[in-house]
Amino acid sequence: MSASLDWQRLQKALAIEADRGFGDMVGREYRFSEYLYLQLSTPERPELPKPLSERWQRAAENFATYPELSIPQRRHLVAETRRLIYQAQQSLNPPPVKIQQTKVLNQGLNTLSGLNKWGVERLQKLGLLTIRDLLFYYPRDHIDYARQVPIRELVPGETVTLVGTVRRCQVFTSPRNQKLTILEIVIQDRTGQLKLNRFYAGTRFTNRGWQEQQKRLYAPQTIIAASGLVKGGKYGLTLEDPDIEVLDQAGGNIESLTIGRIVPVYPLTEGVSPDLIRKSVQLALPYTEELPDPLPLDLRQAHDLIDLPTALKQIHFPDDHETLSLARRRLVFDEFFYLQLGLLRRRQQQQAAQKSNPLTPTGALLEEFYQVLPFQLTQAQQRVVQEILQDLEQPIPMNRLVQGDVGSGKTVVAVIAMLAAIQSGYQTALMAPTEVLAEQHYQKLLAWLTQLHLPVELLTGSTKAAKRRQIHSHLQTGELTVLVGTHALIQDAVEFNRLGLVVIDEQHRFGVEQRAKLQQKGVFPHVLTMTATPIPRTLALTLHGDLDVSQIDELPPGRQPIQTTILGRGERQQAYDLIRREVAQGRQVYVVLPLVEESEKLDLKSAIEEHQHLQTVFPNFTVGLLHGKMSSVEKEAAINEFRDGHTQLLVATTVVEVGVDVPNATVMLIEHAERFGLSQLHQLRGRVGRGSHQSFCLLLNSSKSDPARQRLNVLSQSQDGFFIAEMDFRLRGPGEVLGTRQSGLPDFALASLVEDQDCLELARTAAESIIAKDKTLQAWPLLLAELDTRHRQLLGGTILT
Structure with a gap:
């Protein structure tokens, strides 16, 4: 088998494509179809038996035309390829005749007694290939049919189980639809009676023989149990599409997997029924006895965690709500624990492999800088500076993220770190998006730095060729110690003499490869990343678990709170009156919109349309325009006009969210505020309030929904970016907060970053204690093996940061 072919990564790519609706997703380097074509047609592909080899070749050819296929054709190709890859692996690595206990779980589903070939093929459509896959295919929800109630106590909206005697049963073909058969049963208990209906679509159910069989099954005086959702209708209460089982006697055992118990609800796909999943899982559950628990006993006892076999049994078919809760807690802990352990191990491995020269955290240069600074650092800034300087003293590269609200003073903290590097004889680079x-x-x-007689240069895409050559030359000789720039810093022509510190601002706007390329300009330089978008601790641990995180959670003194007001559809005139008053006093105004051009699908104002409209509303004011589709020169001109006071109103998209600093601007008017996340609105609000005058943020809400109003109320009640980010996270979830396409969030099966924050903290603590005892994890071979398996499944073989 070729070492270059990553089987699990192939299966991961196929599974994600299926989950995302066969849209030919875009990865970091290739589209899904390109990646599959390259992998399947690689010269190092495995030597397979002729039938498999021919199928392999056809699959590679089909992925070359994947973008032209219909969705059903794509679905079929993905399912076939998943089966092909599994069968190819099996042919290259046939299981030994005598399978050890620990290997039993890796057997194919065809070894499950009671599951036929048709069932195995259906389960493979969900990516379930082995017994282990089935055991770890968690329910997405549970329905409680465990509560048995008398008919008289039924309440609409509840899920219940009834036990009663059949009074009468009818089975007939619907007069309106000849392909629909209706089973109608009237049951009675000591408190009343109820009519149940089940509907069967298909001509086989219209067969007279089948209908007579149902009448005999549910003959009068038969005792049955029925479970379902209680629903009201014009004929009274009933159970919606109930599950029904015949009992041998009143109080008899219910054998069904769905009646009278807490029922698991699984993610499904076309052609796979809930009953097939439940039956297959039940067949696999005895194999949990073969599953060793990778977590050390002392760790489980310290954190009150049940053992893994019990957790798997109870997550699928729980005895009661308490055992379900214990099972979920253990399995959620596992998802978080292996993620955190992997991130911490990665950091340990990097630190062991990368050695850097310790820098000098004190000296004349730093003392001189403190003297020229026109203000005192806040306590939060001082704390973060100490954390950074302690990192720089170590013989391993710093890798620290600084979070700070808009205007909290992250830049001055970064400059102190840069000066520590410069006074130790190194060059520094600051990259912005x-x-x-x-x-x-x-x-x-x-x-700041010209007062210390230090050279500073700017390198961007707009830098003239002659200036660019001069910068390159001075970098190579070491004459230039501070270089600020955009992506231009990572071009091949940029060569540092001795790069010691890299500062990356708004780091989430750069890709992993871009950040790494700047680091590679030096020999294991220290790295300081900054963001003005506070994210909750749970997200920080998940995305940046191998970084040290510092928070500047205090604003400089003297800042006036920004008055934030929510305005409805009919209150626009209030906003215009405030704008006129502020401009009359010499102030300036931002008007922000979510779109550049008008959309036919969305009833939203566009920046271009609003720019034209405001020129007529305020004919005596100069109205500027700024959006992302303008060229760099046009953007720069628009910003300079506004910064220099030539423009009173600036109509813009969210391009002003970062980087436009105009202390004279006192009004931020945001159209369609309900379309933005709270953290983004807070960022936009931070563009005003940067001077000595009272500033205002006006949120125009076009939505009539209460949730939209409640979300915006959070912003009007708080100026704390960390609190706002936490509320945004709770209200919208992590995918929306980060942007689902490039969030980098791992794909948890059970865990919720919103609901399970305590469990994440617990898992982090546990992972830290394990790493502290043995960095190599060799003391726990089962744990190490499980970690490797989990990381390949969770992150597709790569770790996030």
Whole structure:
């Protein structure tokens, strides 16, 4: 078998494509179809038996035309390829004749007694290939049919089980639809009677023989149990599409997997029924006895965790709600624990492999900088500076993320770190995602560092060729110690003499490869990343679990709170009156919209349309326009016009969210505020309130829904970015907060970052204690093996940061 072919990664790609609706998803380097074509047609592909080899070749050819296939054709191709890859692996690595106990779970589903070939093929459509896959295919929900109630006590909306005697039963073909058969049963208990209906679509159920069989099964005086959702209708209460089982006597045992118990509900796909999943899982559950628990006993006892075999049994078919809760807690803990353990192990491995020279955290240069600073650092800034300087003293590279609200003073903290590197004989680089932000950083550093007689240069896509050559030359000789720039810093022509510290601002706007490429300009340089978008601790642990995280959670003194007001559809005139008053006093205004051009599908104002409209509303004011589709030169011109006071109103998209610093701007008007996340609104609000004048943020809410209003109320009641980020996270969930396409979130089967925050903290603590005892994890071979398996499944073989 070829070492270059990553079987699990192939299966992961196929599974994700299926989950996302066969849209030919875009990865970091390739589209899904390109990746599959390259992998399947690689010259190092495995030597397979002729029938499999021919199928393999056909699959590779089909993926070359994948974008032209219909969705059903794509679904069929993906399912076939998943089966092909599994069968190819089996042919290359046939199981030994005598299977050890620990290997039993890796057997194919065809070894399950009671599951036929048709069932195995259906389960393979869900990516379930082995007994282990089936055991770890968790329910997405549970329905409680365990509560048995008398007919008289039925309440609409509840799920219940009834036990009663059949009074009468009818089975007939619907007069309106000749392909629909209706089973109608009237049952009675000591408190009343109820009519139940079940509907069967298909001509086989219209067969007279089948209908007579049902009448005999549910003959009068037969005792049955029925479970379902209580629903009201014009003929009274009933159970919606109930599950029904005949009992041998009143109080007899219920053998069904769905009646009278807490029923698991599984994720399904076309052609796979809930009953097939439940039956298959029940067949697999005895094999949990073959499953060793990788978690050390002392760790389980310390955190009150039940053992893994019990957890798997109870998550699928729980005895009661208490055991279900215990099972879920253990399995959620496992998902978080292996993620955190993997991230911590990665950091340990990096630190062991990367050695850097300790820097000097004190010296004349730093002392001189403190003297020229026109303000005192806040306590939060001082705390974060100490954390950074302690990192720089270590013989391993710093890898720290600094979170800070808009205006909290992250840049000055970064400059102190840069000066520590410079006074130790190193060069430094600061990379920002946009030219606007890079220019802003450059101006700040220029104002501070020229007083210390340190050279600072700016390198962006707009830098002239002659200036660019000069910068390259001075970098190579070491004359230039501070370089600020955009993606231009990672071009091949940029060569540092001795790069010691890399600062990356708004790090989430850069890809992993871009950040790594800048780091590779030096020999294991220290790395400081910054973000003005606070994220909750649970997200920070999940996304940045192998980084050290610092928070600047305090604003400089003297900042006036921004008055934030929510306005409805009919209150626009209030906003315009405030704008006129502020501009009359010499102030300036931002108007922010979510779209550049008008959309036919969405009833939203566009930046271009609003720019034209406001020119007529305020004919005496100069109205500027700024959006992402403008060229760099046009953007720069629009920002400079506004910064220099030539423009009173600036109509913009969220391109102003970062980097536009105009202290004279006092009004931020946000159209369709309900369309933005709370953290993004808070970022936009931070564009005003940067001077000494009272500032205002006006949120125009076009939605009539109460949830939209409640979300915006959070912003009007708080100025704390960390609190707002936490509320945004709870209200919208992590995918929406981060942006689902490039969030980098792992794919948890059970765990919820919103609901299971305590469990994540517990798992982090446990992982830290394990790593502290043995960095290699060799003391726990089962744990190490499970970690490797989990990380391949959870993250497709890569770790996030």
